[in-house]
Amino acid sequence: MIYLDYVSTTPLNKEVNQMYQSLLNDYFANADSLYSLGLQTSSLMEKSRSLIAQMLNVKPTEIIFTSGASESNNTAIKGCAFQYQNRGKHIITTAIEHSSVYNTCLQLRDVFGFDVDFISVDQNGHIDLDELKNKIRDDTILISIMYVNNEIGSIQPIDKIRELILNMNPKIKLHVDMVQALGKIPVDLSLVDMASFSAHKIYGLKGSGVLYKKESTTLVPLICGGQQENNLRGGTSNTATHIMFAKTLRLALEDQAQKFQRVHALNQYVRNELMREKDIVINSPIENCSPYILSFSAIGYKPEVILHALEAKECYVSTKSTCSSHKNDVSRTLAAMGVDDAIAKSAIRISFSHLTTQEEIDEFLYHLQTILKTIKKQR
Ligand SMILES: Cc1ncc(COP(=O)(O)O)c(C=O)c1O
Structure with a gap:
């Protein structure tokens, strides 16, 4: 083949697969349980969070486990739009985003009344920074632009986009879909407020993702429920999967x-x-x-x-x-x-x-x- x-x-890494199987057997307890079985599971999950944070050069509290990048993208974009809508209802994204960003922005426009600009790209699939500059307004609250396009591979200039935001309207939150960048090209999270990642693109488990969210950014949760993921994602934690993200990432960055x-x-x-x-x-x-x-x-x-x-x-x-x-x-x-x-x-x-x-x-x-x-x- x-x-x-x-x-x-991507195919599942053998080491990840083996460790995952043993975790499923040995660490099945609910991470929120107060007895030692639960505490052991929870401490492995928190260790994974800390390791991921270390590898990405951010704080552990800025790492949110999700079910994949589609969920990370939805949480970042809708959570940010709902949180900051009192400041304005204008969002900028591009015409070439993955459907989990593109359709989320369409939903915000068509169902929730946000004003969304989909900026175009040139014949090489790169955005025009002047067009982006012209679209930024006082009521712009969010810019969501992917790092590496998943169809042709074009790379967008995230550093220049950050610079533009700083110069024009520093309150704007920048979300970047980094799914096709992770483990392939360097990612610098100091430039962004939120970033989305997926494990199954880097030889990890399907149904496993991470959302990076800067401490200074607040999101309205999409899934209301318990205290999991700092109250951002209710539901019993998928602990074995979240634990495996750290190893998956370490292997991908090697x-x-x-x-x-x-x-x-x-x-x-x-x-x-x-x-x-x-x-x-x-x-x-x-x-x-x-x-x-x-x-x-x-x-x-x-x-x-x-x-x-x-x-x-x-x-x-x-x-x-x-x-x-x-x-x-x-x-x-x-x-x-x-x-x-x-x-x-x-x-x-x-x-x-x-x-x-x-x-x-x-x-x-x-x-x-x-x-x-x-x-x-x-x-
Ligand atoms: C750029 C990009 N963003 C988001 C996703 C969605 O990732 P997931 O399958 O983890 O939801 C993909 C996967 O196709 C992708 O390529």
């Missing part, structure tokens, strides 16, 4: 720079090979782009046909963001980049891991080239 869809999800170099070289090789094909254009930008993601379009071909032909060779890629793969429309990211309809309609995304080998890449390229020669183009 050649798996090239690591952006969608040798990050070397892994990056390896993946960068593989990406460069695939790019060069694909550029030789006459019907292929590369959608991922060359600069300010994560090497872990490479989007290209085989113009004139239906991407689903290529995907399934590759699948028949046990080679797994995706057409666009997996969360919107069941919709028949073109990729929202590529549409926002203003690429031709023919390009937007034929996009394929491959995504790499430090585990990806040169042999796998060569085999993938061989299959792709053969498929392009044998399947029919669309009229």
Whole structure:
């Protein structure tokens, strides 16, 4: 099998899996129980929180365990909007956010009456800082912008966005979806008020996430209930899962720079090979782009046909963001980049891991080239 869809999800790390299984058996007690079994579970969970905080260079009280980045994004954006709506109801985000940010902002606009600006991106998938500057108002309370785009890999200038906020309206809260950055490129949480992370993108458990929230930021909880997660997320803690996040993160941050170099070289090789094909254009930008993601379009071909032909060779890629793969429309990211309809309609995304080998890449390229020669183009 050649798996090239690591952006969608990653295989579970064996060490994480083993430790998780034993935690499930041995530490099942409710972390809020007052007897020693509960206290043991709770202390492991708090140790995990402290380790995560240490690795991310923040305070343990700023780490909130969630069920994944979709929940982190919803909590950050709605929690912030509801908390600060007396200051204003204007939110800025981008047209290329993951659906858990994009649709949350739509909901705030359509159901709760917030005013949302979705700023555009250039042909490389990067925001225009001047456009952002022009959109910032006195009643802007939140800016939510992703760090690494999950469809093409473009990287947004978080430091410059922070600078703009400081100069124009320092009360604005900055939320950044860092899901595709964690474990791949350095993340600097001193620049943001909130950030979202997911474990299953870094070889951890599905249904496991973290929301970083600066102490100075207050959120209205989405799930009212008990005292869990500092009153921000009611419900009995999913302790074994939360405990595993620390180990998952430690493993993901190990040798990050070397892994990056390896993946960068593989990406460069695939790019060069694909550029030789006459019907292929590369959608991922060359600069300010994560090497872990490479989007290209085989113009004139239906991407689903290529995907399934590759699948028949046990080679797994995706057409666009997996969360919107069941919709028949073109990729929202590529549409926002203003690429031709023919390009937007034929996009394929491959995504790499430090585990990806040169042999796998060569085999993938061989299959792709053969498929392009044998399947029919669309009229
Ligand atoms: C950029 C980005 N944000 C958020 C998510 C949602 O993550 P989760 O599956 O943990 O809810 C994803 C996953 O597809 C993603 O790529």
